[in-house]
Amino acid sequence: MFADAWPLAVLAILLAWPIPVFLARASWPRRHARAAIALWQAVGIAGGLSLIGAPLAVGVAPLDRHLRTGLFVLWRDAFHLRVPASLGLAQEIALALAAVLTVRLVGVTLLSALRIERDLRRQRDAVDLAAEHADRQLRVLEHAAPAAYCLPGTRPRIVITEGTIAALAPDELEAVLAHERAHARWRHELVVQPFVAWESALPLPPARRATAAVTGLVEMLADDHAARSAGRPALARALVAIGGTAGPVPSQRAGDSPKPGATPTLDRVQRLLRAAAPNLTERLIGPAAWFAAILLVAGPTWYVLR
Amino acid sequence: MANERAGGPPRLGELERAVMDVLWNAPDGTTAQEIVERLAARDGTAELAATTVLTVLDRLRRKDFVTRERAGRAHRYRAARTRDDVIASSMLAVLETTDDRRSALVRFAGAVSAEEAALLREALAELEE
Numbered sequence: 001m002f003a004d005a006w007p008l009a010v011l012a013i014l015l016a017w018p019i020p021v022f023l024a025r026a027s028w029p030r031r032h033a034r035a036a037i038a039l040w041q042a043v044g045i046a047g048g049l050s051l052i053g054a055p056l057a058v059g060v061a062p063l064d065r066h067l068r069t070g071l072f073v074l075w076r077d078a079f080h081l082r083v084p085a086s087l088g089l090a091q092e093i094a095l096a097l098a099a100v101l102t103v104r105l106v107g108v109t110l111l112s113a114l115r116i117e118r119d120l121r122r123q124r125d126a127v128d129l130a131a132e133h134a135d136r137q138l139r140v141l142e143h144a145a146p147a148a149y150c151l152p153g154t155r156p157r158i159v160i161t162e163g164t165i166a167a168l169a170p171d172e173l174e175a176v177l178a179h180e181r182a183h184a185r186w187r188h189e190l191v192v193q194p195f196v197a198w199e200s201a202l203p204l205p206p207a208r209r210a211t212a213a214v215t216g217l218v219e220m221l222a223d224d225h226a227a228r229s230a231g232r233p234a235l236a237r238a239l240v241a242i243g244g245t246a247g248p249v250p251s252q253r254a255g256d257s258p259k260p261g262a263t264p265t266l267d268r269v270q271r272l273l274r275a276a277a278p279n280l281t282e283r284l285i286g287p288a289a290w291f292a293a294i295l296l297v298a299g300p301t302w303y304v305l306r
Numbered sequence: 307m308a309n310e311r312a313g314g315p316p317r318l319g320e321l322e323r324a325v326m327d328v329l330w331n332a333p334d335g336t337t338a339q340e341i342v343e344r345l346a347a348r349d350g351t352a353e354l355a356a357t358t359v360l361t362v363l364d365r366l367r368r369k370d371f372v373t374r375e376r377a378g379r380a381h382r383y384r385a386a387r388t389r390d391d392v393i394a395s396s397m398l399a400v401l402e403t404t405d406d407r408r409s410a411l412v413r414f415a416g417a418v419s420a421e422e423a424a425l426l427r428e429a430l431a432e433l434e435e
């Protein structure tokens with residue numbers, strides 16, 4: 001009797017638990033960062049849509065076997081300010097759940113985007129006024145602690161400190177700048193920020209896993225750019241020089257199990273060291289992940305619209 | 307003032323920096339007219355229109371970089387925070403985010419524990435063999 005609800009519910013559960021766990025544990029994403037990001041994005045989109053679609057399908061099931069037609073009937077009646085007579089309490093609860101989820105996902109995403117934009121604007125003002133302008137993009141802060149970061153946006157700023165310049169050899173500095181320029185140029189914040197927003201909307205383990213994974217993957221993409229322009233050894237030395245200095249260690253969040261033997265910085269250095277020539281299976285993983293990503297979004301969309 | 311577009315009028319961003327430089331060097335505050343004079347003396351250029359400087363000061367006030375108080379018929383402008391304070395709070399926002407991914411800023415490499423630093427150096431030695 002629930003018609004379209006079952007497949008959507010099964011998909012929602014798969015995307016909420018086993019698939020993120022599997023993806024987070026796999027090692028191939030480190031070698032196919034871009035394909036892995038696409039797959040995580042597909043998991044996020046399909047997960048969100050099926051999470052909303054399943055209760056919606058339960059709610060409109062008495063109206064029609066198909067979610068699409070059922071929604072149309074519901075919409076037509078709502079337009080005439082009527083509630084379809086065949087809807088019972090269970091259906092009304094399911095529809096309310098779908099509505100709450102939708103409002104929460106959209107609302108929190110918008111709020112998060114606004115908050116991030118406001119923080120960034122403040123940071124941009126501060127470095128534009130108080131830092132030395134090395135060029136149109138690069139700002140140098142008079143501070144002894146080594147740090148380098150990117151303030152993303154349509155006019156991005158790359159910020160380094162005097163301490164960074166002092167701590168690095170020229171090729172290492174070039175590696176750091178190439179890494180940050182890659183973040184700025186490829187707008188990596190547009191990849192990461194939706195995941196941060198979804199995680200605040202639904203602070204559950206799968207969302208946390210996805211955010212952590214995607215954050216790590218864009219670092220790897222930027223590392224790949226830096227390794228190409230400054231060389232792997234220079235980048236590895238820069239990571240050790242900047243990451244290896246004493247400083248406040250980001251505290252592990254309660255309940256987060258650390259990845260076996262690796263903080264992101266250590267993980268990135270080890271990744272640079274273990275770049276093996278890919279074999280055939282390894283070469284097929286990338287296209288397979290892209291295919292899975294497309295299927296994950298296109299499949300349920302087709303199913304609902306059929 | 308260093309003009310990035312040779313020949314053209316100084317851009318608003320450059321003016322804001324120049325005005326902040328004057329204010330950071332005048333801890334007791336200063337008036338808009340004094341800023342006009344100091345900028346002209348510093349760069350050896352013609353004086354800017356007072357309204358231009360007032361516009362810049364207004365923008366800086368909206369960004370919370372400048373405060374003002376009445377002093378007779380004019381206003382006295384002051385930097386809201388020292389340059390070092392501005393730099394320190396920028397760094398704080400970046401360095402002391404306990405959870406990097408919460409923030410819009412992701413720094414190049416997070417700090418690691420002593421144990422991990424040792425592992426990092428070991429990994430590096432491996433690379434250079």
Ligand SMILES: [Zn+2]
Pocket residue numbers: 179180183218219222412413414
């Ligand atoms: Zn990075």
